[in-house]
Amino acid sequence: xxxxxxxxxxxxxxxxxxxxxxxxxxxxxxxxxxxxxxxxxxxxxxxxxxxxxxxxxxxxxxxxxxxxxxxxxxxxxxxxxxxxxxxxxxxxxxxxxxxxxxxxxxxxxxxxxxxxxxxxxxxxxxxxxxxxxxxxxxxxxxxxxxxxxxxxxxx
Amino acid sequence: xxxxxxxxxxxxxxxxxxxxxxxxxxxxxxxxxxxxxxxxxxxxxxxxxxxxxxxxxxxxxxxxxxxxxxxxxxxxxxxxxxxxxxxxxxxxxxxxxxxxxxxxxxxxxxxxxxxxxxxxxxxxxxxxxxxxxxxxxxxxxxxxxxxxxxxxxxxxxxxxxxxxxxxxxxxxxxxxxxxxxxxxxxxxxxxxxxxxxxxxxxxxxxxxxxxxxxxxxxxxxxxxxxxxxxxxxxxxxxxxxxxxxxxxxxxxxxxxxxxxxxxxxxxxxxxxxxxxxxxxxxxxxxxxxxxxxxxxxxxxxxxxxxxxxxxxxxxxxxxxxxxxxxxxxxxxxxxxxxxxxxxxxxxxxxxxxxxxxxxxxxxxxxxxxxxxxxxxxxxxxxxxxxxxxxxxxxxxxxxxxxxxxxxxxxx
Numbered sequence: 001x002x003x004x005x006x007x008x009x010x011x012x013x014x015x016x017x018x019x020x021x022x023x024x025x026x027x028x029x030x031x032x033x034x035x036x037x038x039x040x041x042x043x044x045x046x047x048x049x050x051x052x053x054x055x056x057x058x059x060x061x062x063x064x065x066x067x068x069x070x071x072x073x074x075x076x077x078x079x080x081x082x083x084x085x086x087x088x089x090x091x092x093x094x095x096x097x098x099x100x101x102x103x104x105x106x107x108x109x110x111x112x113x114x115x116x117x118x119x120x121x122x123x124x125x126x127x128x129x130x131x132x133x134x135x136x137x138x139x140x141x142x143x144x145x146x147x148x149x150x151x152x153x154x155x
Numbered sequence: 156x157x158x159x160x161x162x163x164x165x166x167x168x169x170x171x172x173x174x175x176x177x178x179x180x181x182x183x184x185x186x187x188x189x190x191x192x193x194x195x196x197x198x199x200x201x202x203x204x205x206x207x208x209x210x211x212x213x214x215x216x217x218x219x220x221x222x223x224x225x226x227x228x229x230x231x232x233x234x235x236x237x238x239x240x241x242x243x244x245x246x247x248x249x250x251x252x253x254x255x256x257x258x259x260x261x262x263x264x265x266x267x268x269x270x271x272x273x274x275x276x277x278x279x280x281x282x283x284x285x286x287x288x289x290x291x292x293x294x295x296x297x298x299x300x301x302x303x304x305x306x307x308x309x310x311x312x313x314x315x316x317x318x319x320x321x322x323x324x325x326x327x328x329x330x331x332x333x334x335x336x337x338x339x340x341x342x343x344x345x346x347x348x349x350x351x352x353x354x355x356x357x358x359x360x361x362x363x364x365x366x367x368x369x370x371x372x373x374x375x376x377x378x379x380x381x382x383x384x385x386x387x388x389x390x391x392x393x394x395x396x397x398x399x400x401x402x403x404x405x406x407x408x409x410x411x412x413x414x415x416x417x418x419x420x421x422x423x424x425x426x427x428x429x430x431x432x433x434x435x436x437x438x439x440x441x442x443x444x445x446x447x448x449x450x451x452x453x454x455x456x457x458x459x460x461x462x463x464x465x466x467x468x469x470x471x472x473x474x475x476x477x478x479x480x481x482x483x484x485x486x487x488x489x490x491x492x493x494x495x496x497x498x499x500x501x502x503x504x505x506x507x508x509x510x511x512x513x514x515x516x517x518x519x520x521x522x523x524x525x526x527x528x529x530x531x532x533x534x535x536x537x538x539x540x541x542x543x544x545x546x547x548x549x550x551x552x553x554x555x556x557x558x559x560x561x562x563x564x565x566x
Contacts (some may be wrong), residue, residue, distance in 0.1 A: 004513040065504070065505035135505070
């Protein structure tokens with residue numbers, strides 16, 4: 001039960017109930033990418049504006065569980081207004097957070113540098129997800145889709 | 156109809172004695188796979204310990220024993236289904252999905268041409284959709300769907316129109332999402348009246364209600380062993396002997412030939428023609444033991460028990476949650492099986508399943524490999540609780556408690 005409360009932290013439930021940056025940017029200059037989790041049917045659509053190397057705006061739409069939707073919402077709040085290079089760094093850090101424990105679960109000998117949780121701010125609330133390996137794909141859906149969006153736009 | 160005591164069955168299922176997350180395991184996912192009784196596991200153990208040898212080849216004692224056990228399993232399946240032509244109509248496959256692929260690739264390729272129609276229903280599992288789309292893409296057949304009504308049944312009002320140009324109707328006996336039990340005999344009569352054949356997906360029906368191929372009058376039936384107390388890795392395609400005899404081989408290799416030369420091969424008779432390579436011998440033995448277990452309890456008694464349990468669950472959910480929990484399926488009755496697809500107001504099905512897991516309840520979240528149906532229902536995912544003969548009312552009560560916890564947490 002403790003684990004369950006760790007998974008469904010108040011911040012996560014808050015972002016699920018009131019997702020930030022919800023919607024779709026219609027600006028023709030917006031870049032867009034869609035992500036799907038074929039196993040569970042979760043889907044996310046991300047639209048972003050990048051101006052002079054800075055991700056100035058982001059909107060997210062789609063549907064899915066509390067973990068996928070709140071993770072995307074938390075991500076949108078964390079990346080908005082940041083230079084693309086910082087965004088890419090944050091994506092890497094977050095995905096490491098989602099794999100460090102994954103590696104520990106498999107009792108891997110591979111040493112992975114621990115993530116500095118302070119650098120993640122509110123995103124650290126998602127660390128409880130890694131105790132539920134079946135849900136890691138939910139948490140990373142938005143992040144992988146943002147990576148796809150940046151890659152597609154060669155940013 | 157005497158209803159058996161599920162407690163006696165529970166005693167035979169080791170996994171039901173487990174404690175997970177501090178709670179006794181409550182298994183409500185028999186629609187995905189069933190829990191095998193001890194007898195099934197022991198039959199396979201005994202085979203590997205004492206009788207293991209390759210089938211159909213050796214002349215030594217254990218090879219003869221293995222072959223007899225494997226072929227006895229075919230006989231057990233034929234008996235269980237009341238197959239009109241007996242054991243030679245029973246093909247062992249890898250699972251229900253492979254059975255449909257065999258049907259589409261072998262019968263479909265040999266008997267269908269561009270423009271011919273295969274009629275499915277909107278409540279099919281992907282296993283009975285994708286192989287037909289693959290065939291459409293290869294040879295240009297048309298794939299058509301019987302729609303689903305707002306009360307979760309097949310909409311047969313325009314069946315005559317839908318049947319125009321149809322060579323094969325392929326429909327599930329029971330929906331793995333809705334629990335709807337479809338009128339198979341009516342569909343068989345309608346298909347035969349226009350010269351079409353009927354294939355039936357029995358994955359969800361064979362372990363839960365009587366299967367009588369003579370009464371159903373279908374032409375093919377596909378199902379998996381692991382949903383009927385047997386092991387994974389083996390399924391069945393049953394077909395009428397005359398149809399199987401006219402079908403080309405599916406997979407090629409050893410075991411399915413009469414002769415091979417450097418320029419050609421001659422295929423064996425059915426069913427061996429469709430069983431290339433060393434078959435799943437232990438699994439066939441496990442399947443037969445699962446069938447004997449079901450026969451021991453009585454399939455009519457199992458149906459009566461699950462029907463009663465489904466009615467209890469539907470009324471309990473309605474009493475406790477009113478409109479905040481929706482069950483996507485017909486009301487309790489003769490055409491309703493033990494599958495409850497739930498959506499909980501403002502809680503995603505993954506979260507429902509996660510919270511239920513924390514109290515030891517196993518249900519399945521997601522689209523249940525039936526995305527066309529989910530689109531029709533207008534939901535991305537449901538949490539599905541499904542019954543087996545070992546479930547009882549106490550399991551439903553634990554489910555209700557867990558759902559109450561989910562609604563509180565996300566309120």
